[in-house]
Amino acid sequence: GDSVTQMEGPVTLSEEAFLTINCTYTATGYPSLFWYVQYPGEGLQLLLKATKADDKGSNKGFEATYRKETTSFHLEKGSVQVSDSAVYFCALSDPSVGGTSYGKLTFGQGTILTVHP
Amino acid sequence: EAQVTQNPRYLITVTGKKLTVTCSQNMNHEYMSWYRQDPGLGLRQIYYSMNVEVTDKGDVPEGYKVSRKEKRNFPLILESPSPNQTSLYFCASREGGTQYFGPGTRLTVL
Numbered sequence: 347g348d349s350v351t352q353m354e355g356p357v358t359l360s361e362e363a364f365l366t367i368n369c370t371y372t373a374t375g376y377p378s379l380f381w382y383v384q385y386p387g388e389g390l391q392l393l394l395k396a397t398k399a400d401d402k403g404s405n406k407g408f409e410a411t412y413r414k415e416t417t418s419f420h421l422e423k424g425s426v427q428v429s430d431s432a433v434y435f436c437a438l439s440d441p442s443v444g445g446t447s448y449g450k451l452t453f454g455q456g457t458i459l460t461v462h463p
Numbered sequence: 464e465a466q467v468t469q470n471p472r473y474l475i476t477v478t479g480k481k482l483t484v485t486c487s488q489n490m491n492h493e494y495m496s497w498y499r500q501d502p503g504l505g506l507r508q509i510y511y512s513m514n515v516e517v518t519d520k521g522d523v524p525e526g527y528k529v530s531r532k533e534k535r536n537f538p539l540i541l542e543s544p545s546p547n548q549t550s551l552y553f554c555a556s557r558e559g560g561t562q563y564f565g566p567g568t569r570l571t572v573l
Binding site: 350378380382387388389390391392395397435439450451453454455456 | 467503504505506507508511521553555560561562563564565566567
């Protein structure tokens with residue numbers, strides 16, 4: 347079945363450091379890929395998405411490129427801020443699973459990011 | 464404001480005492496779902512609904528029930544809660560490929 351694997355956390359960085367959170371996936375169809383962010387005490391929010399191979403999603407300085415050849419969707423940011431401290435979830439939506447045109451969302455286990463001043 | 468609301472936000476209960484967590488969305492979305500979030504496991508889907516009166520099991524449906532009598536509401540029912548249902552629960556509605564999540568309900572079953 348479909349699955350998403352994220353790098354082990356937690357990740358601790360200093361402000362202005364470069365961030366990479368690795369995400370790889372397995373899917374039976376042609377999935378769309380997502381990064382969601384969960385700030386403390388809140389629900390998940392969509393951060394960015396990509397719907398086909400080689401697409402790059404970007405938002406708030408974060409970006410991720412859909413790499414079909416390596417089945418990856420790594421999240422990057424050039425200079426993190428304290429306000430980026432949150433839990434980040436990689437997810438995929440596979441139209442061949444779940445009986446809808448967009449399929450069921452399958453999440454990775456989440457990566458906790460802490461940014462220190 | 465477009466949103467998904469859940470109530471209560473926090474709940475402590477005892478084993479076997481029936482409870483309902485409400486979920487409501489004001490975006491007229493057809494697809495709604497419930498997830499539970501546990502450390503190291505990410506989010507796992509409990510139940511989903513593709514429209515009114517259409518519900519189906521997700522990955523971890525045991526011990527839960529849902530109903531979808533109206534488009535905007537999708538309550539989660541625990542008929543006889545057990546300690547292994549202690550978790551953080553999220554309701555979500557979806558438009559196309561994007562899900563919109565509620566703020567979460569932290570449930571503790573003693």
